[in-house]
Amino acid sequence: MPDMPNLLMIEDDARLAQMVGEYLQKSGFGITHAADGRAGLALLDPPPATGLPDLVILDLMLPDMDGLEVCRRLRALPHEASRVPVLMLTAKGDPLDRVIGLELGADDYLPKPFEPRELLARIRAVLRRRGESAPAANRVMRFGSLEIDRDARTVALAGRPCELTSYQFDLLAALAERAGRVLTRDQIMEAVRGRELEAFDRSIDVHMGRIRAAIEDDAKNPRRILTVRGVGYVFAKQQD
Template identity: 80%
Template sequence: MAAMSTPQILMIEDDARLAQMVSEYLTKSGFGVAHAADGQTGLEQLQQHAPDLVILDLMLPDIDGLEVCRRIRSLPGALAKVSILMLTAKGDPMDRIIGLEIGADDYLPKPFEPRELLARIRAVLRRRGDNTSEAAAATMMRFGTLEIDRNARTVTVGGALADLTSYQFDLLVAMAERAGRVLTRDQIMEAVRGRELEAFDRSIDVHMGRIRAAIEADAKNPKRILTVRGVGYVFAKQQD
């Protein structure tokens, strides 16, 4: 990944005017910004330069943003874990749900205020920084055959590596650190991203479904992350 002193952002967006405006704004805010006008070019730049975060538009001239997201998540090694902030059409929750399901870390509907984009970028990068801090990286958490390594940011089940995005890893850690406590969706989001941003209500449900698919023997009959109807979720202390 890029040097911590200047976080690097790759914007994959075919609207040249919007891309220029965002690039200038983020550059003034202390980021390095590269731009790709289509999905294939964006994928090539991603593999060449390994940015810290990708701003990904859904509507691209060659490959749609959802497919670009899928391809990023299938790349080898650390490239697959890059944070993705997806730009979606305003008022279309299905695009947001699908984007989260296939691995986007956050979303922002168009049109948007540059300040909100900046706040969301900082929140995503802060989550990464928080989890490389001394407090977050101190220990390995074990729950039966489930092991969470906060230092390496990996999750294994029975020795097999679980496929989680950076945001889903953070959600799992937040739940595991509060094992046995019933948490509302708002409490879970607060634990991961703070109060400064409003979040899409159902995004937590989408991510929990993805986490279950990665760590449960039977995602339809979960034993690790349980739903408490009308309240939220609880990470079970006793497992396996």
């Protein structure tokens, strides 16, 4: 992770954006502000010459399109911007909005109103997960036609790239490193670290569904990530 990580905040509340921006700058971050979804996407596609942000802070309620649509478009981009971590801000209390955001590829969420310190903690947690390196022995893990490269943070199935968010990659790697072991949801979150704050209970299940869609031949009948009813998940040792 660079000495000064750069953040892109897509937020239509100018006062909030200024307050948060000043706080994050004092905490060692560079920050760029976009007032709506289209302006934010324009800073990501095409990737700017100055480099992509290390993380996008994305408000759910925007004047031109909602944050869910921005997240969907971001994850569909045909270049490296599609893998930039997203932390979604939402003023809504409906858990369904959080589920949908996670399903569309957000790495984390934070309900409004929030304390700037909590936002900072979550940003650091997402960036820490993204920047963690694997032990030398586990840099590349192969399970049949599935290849997980911890250094490049890429996943390929039969040579075809699998699109995962930063957090989803960490979840998959944590399971794969413990292949054959049944892990509870709490153990999985502990394994990826950065989840000291209370996690949304269904978030693991939502992310597992997205991972399965990317790496399984049939996500409805998975062979790689198996559910152990009443306990959690296990990554199958024997595949293909």
